[in-house]
Amino acid sequence: MESLAHAHTKLTIPSLDKVSTNPILFAQVPxxxxxxxxxxxxxxxxxxxxxxxxxxxxxxxxxxxxxxKGRFASTAKTKPVPTPQLLTKWAEVTKILMNALPxxxxxxxxxxxxxxxLDETVSNWCATSAGTSADPIQAILLKALxxxxxxxxxxxxxxxxxxxxxxxxNAFSNDALARSILSIKRTTxxxxxxxxxxxxxxxxxxxxxxxxxxxxAFLQKGRIEAVKARYGPFxxxxxxxxxxxxxxxxxxxxxxxxxxxEDIGAFAAACVDLSWNQCADVQL
Numbered sequence: 001m002e003s004l005a006h007a008h009t010k011l012t013i014p015s016l017d018k019v020s021t022n023p024i025l026f027a028q029v030p031x032x033x034x035x036x037x038x039x040x041x042x043x044x045x046x047x048x049x050x051x052x053x054x055x056x057x058x059x060x061x062x063x064x065x066x067x068x069k070g071r072f073a074s075t076a077k078t079k080p081v082p083t084p085q086l087l088t089k090w091a092e093v094t095k096i097l098m099n100a101l102p103x104x105x106x107x108x109x110x111x112x113x114x115x116x117x118l119d120e121t122v123s124n125w126c127a128t129s130a131g132t133s134a135d136p137i138q139a140i141l142l143k144a145l146x147x148x149x150x151x152x153x154x155x156x157x158x159x160x161x162x163x164x165x166x167x168x169x170n171a172f173s174n175d176a177l178a179r180s181i182l183s184i185k186r187t188t189x190x191x192x193x194x195x196x197x198x199x200x201x202x203x204x205x206x207x208x209x210x211x212x213x214x215x216x217a218f219l220q221k222g223r224i225e226a227v228k229a230r231y232g233p234f235x236x237x238x239x240x241x242x243x244x245x246x247x248x249x250x251x252x253x254x255x256x257x258x259x260x261x262e263d264i265g266a267f268a269a270a271c272v273d274l275s276w277n278q279c280a281d282v283q284l
Contacts, residue, residue: 023172042105103160123174165207
């Protein structure tokens with residue numbers, strides 16, 4: 001007997017049909033030598049408070065940077081593949097630096113990870129390490145939340161918060177990593193997102209809107225696949241209506257507060273369309 005198409009696949013909603021579910025990614029490769037030099041100067045300035053500072057600087061500014069140059073530089077001829085052992089080492093050093101340096105000195109390091117997540121090998125490893133002691137993204141996230149919770153430090157920590165939001169947007173280049181973020185880190189990522197959407201700085205709000213879009217688009221894509229294939233990427237209970245409503249409410253408030261930025265309005269409006277469709281889909 002021929003199976004009938006799900007009723008939801010017959011719905012035609014022009015405003016949503018035009019919205020891509022491809023993630024917004026921040027793939028710009030910075031001047032890597034400049035990033036390395038800046039971060040090395042920060043490590044040197046705080047060497048007395050960093051255990052084995054010389055070794056740590058070597059790990060990040062030489063080993064990690066050599067990988068980034070080989071993988072992302074326009075002149076790169078071969079694409080190096082970092083081993084799990086190297087990734088574990090870089091993650092351990094990153095967590096040490098998270099504890100030793102303030103956000104104002106950490107953003108070059110976060111920018112390195114932002115770029116590295118576009119490599120499937122790195123993002124797959126981060127997905128498998130999520131929730132473990134080796135998880136570097138969790139340390140980066142918690143530092144951002146601490147910075148956001150201190151109104152007096154938000155201006156100084158803007159580069160760190162901005163780069164962290166872009167890092168999380170890039171995490172959606174990998175379905176496995178996106179899935180782990182929306183399950184294991186959902187509460188803390190929601191706090192990051194909601195708080196950043198209302199940040200005083202327009203560039204932070206724009207980056208938050210991009211992340212909001214990626215979250216909504218990933219969930220929307222999962223629902224479409226679930227309807228067509230009768231199974232989805234999330235175990236039961238991962239997509240709770242209350243959480244989605246919270247995201248929609250935050251985006252709506254951000255839109256209401258916007259005056260000058262057309263870009264954030266476009267991103268946020270698309271996110272609302274997707275999120276509203278998700279909430280409506282539950283009720284249909």
